Amino acid sequence: MQPRNMSMSGVVDLAAVKAAQEAKAKAEQARAEAARQGGGPGAVSPADLVIDVSEATFERDVLQRSTEVPVVIDFWAEWCQPCKQLSPVLERLAVEYNGRFLLAKIDVDANQMLMQQFGVQGIPAVFAVVAGQALPLFQGAAGEAQIRQTLDQLVAVAEQRFGLTGLTVDPEAEPGGQAPAQPAGPYDAALNAAAQALDAGDLGGAIQAYKNVLAEDPAHPEAKLGLAQAELLQRVQGLDPQRVRKEAAEKPADVTAQIAAADLDLVGGHVEDAFGRLIETVRRTAGDDRDAARMRLLELFEVVGAEDPRVIAARRALARALF
Numbered sequence: 001m002q003p004r005n006m007s008m009s010g011v012v013d014l015a016a017v018k019a020a021q022e023a024k025a026k027a028e029q030a031r032a033e034a035a036r037q038g039g040g041p042g043a044v045s046p047a048d049l050v051i052d053v054s055e056a057t058f059e060r061d062v063l064q065r066s067t068e069v070p071v072v073i074d075f076w077a078e079w080c081q082p083c084k085q086l087s088p089v090l091e092r093l094a095v096e097y098n099g100r101f102l103l104a105k106i107d108v109d110a111n112q113m114l115m116q117q118f119g120v121q122g123i124p125a126v127f128a129v130v131a132g133q134a135l136p137l138f139q140g141a142a143g144e145a146q147i148r149q150t151l152d153q154l155v156a157v158a159e160q161r162f163g164l165t166g167l168t169v170d171p172e173a174e175p176g177g178q179a180p181a182q183p184a185g186p187y188d189a190a191l192n193a194a195a196q197a198l199d200a201g202d203l204g205g206a207i208q209a210y211k212n213v214l215a216e217d218p219a220h221p222e223a224k225l226g227l228a229q230a231e232l233l234q235r236v237q238g239l240d241p242q243r244v245r246k247e248a249a250e251k252p253a254d255v256t257a258q259i260a261a262a263d264l265d266l267v268g269g270h271v272e273d274a275f276g277r278l279i280e281t282v283r284r285t286a287g288d289d290r291d292a293a294r295m296r297l298l299e300l301f302e303v304v305g306a307e308d309p310r311v312i313a314a315r316r317a318l319a320r321a322l323f
Contacts, residue, residue: 043170049094053104055111062104066129069166070101070158072137072151075115075125077108082141083124089144090126093151099167100155101128128154131162161307187213187220194226203237206230228302236263248277255281255289259296266300274300275314283321294318 053061053073062071074090076083087105094103108115108123118127118134126137137150158164194209210227213220241264247254248261258281265274278297282290297318301311 043168043173044099045173045175046095046169046171047175048173049099049167049169050091050103050105053106053111055113058114062129063132065102066133067131067164069099069164070154071129072101072103072154073118073127073129074103074105075108075118075120075123075127076105077123080123086124086126086141089147093144093147097151097155097166099169101151101158102167130154130158130164161305187217187223191222191226194223194230198226198230198233203230203234207234224302225305228299231299232263232267232303235260236267239264253284255285255292259293262296262300266303271304271308271310272314275310275317279314279317279321282318294322 051061062073065071072090072094074083074087076087090103094101106114108120118125122139124141125139126142128135128137137154138146142150155166159166190209190213194206194213197203197205197209207227207230210223210230213223214227217223239260244257244260244264247257251257258277262274262277265271265277275297278293278300281293282297285293297314301314304311
């Protein structure tokens with residue numbers, strides 16, 4: 001089994017952006033549904049905050065759970081003495097953080113495939129998975145103060161960027177209880193079809209599927225993001241990156257060249273470069289050229305997400321360029 005949507009570099013790529021928006025939308029939907037029913041999601045026992053995970057249960061217990069709570073992974077082994085010092089600290093903090101993260105313990109001797117997939121070079125090694133995205137936290141022995149600082153940053157990012165507020169913990173709940181599954185949304189079939197089309201490289205099919213959802217629900221966040229992503233991928237398909245960047249460097253006043261280069265910047269994960277290029281183009285142009293650069297910049301904001309700090313900063317810079 002291959003973990004999906006894993007971005008080990010820490011760069012926010014399109015897959016990570018899509019997963020973030022999906023996770024946030026699902027979290028908001030779950031909260032709205034709970035509010036309509038006059039209750040909240042099922043509570044878990046403190047004992048359920050620390051779980052043993054294997055290759056067979058990884059998708060269910062880590063990937064799926066990471067859409068509702070950050071999952072911290074502790075790679076350990078029975079023979080590893082530093083692991084025996086670190087693991088109890090992580091277990092205690094999982095209970096202390098009261099559902100803000102879930103601790104998944106993976107024995108590397110019994111789960112070598114997972115160890116290889118995460119690129120673990122030595123243990124103890126600690127990773128996190130948020131909305132299906134994996135990122136390394138630290139390796140080797142670490143002091144409790146450093147661990148707390150890392151966990152604080154993790155839960156803050158999970159809430160701010162992904163809308164994950166964690167699990168509800170009830171000391172009286174029976175261990176092993178599972179939160180009730182959320183009902184399927186009205187557009188899940190269309191969104192799944194769009195995702196499958198993207199995976200198959202059928203960008204036209206994905207675009208149409210997202211447009212079908214937006215025709216009925218123009219504000220649907222996942223469909224808006226998916227459409228922006230698919231259209232971006234369609235625009236860069238077949239481009240020669242070297243040629244595009246050469247033209248953009250040689251023709252700074254050519255709006256078409258700058259827009260194409262900005263698209264490539266974003267697909268490559270260079271978010272600030274893409275935004276800065278178009279803001280500078282807006283600053284130096286007027287009329288239809290300025291409007292074209294501005295509109296493309298707004299489209300790229302949709303891809304990254306309105307609450308991303310880089311989008312917020314770029315919106316301010318765009319306002320200064322315009323006025």
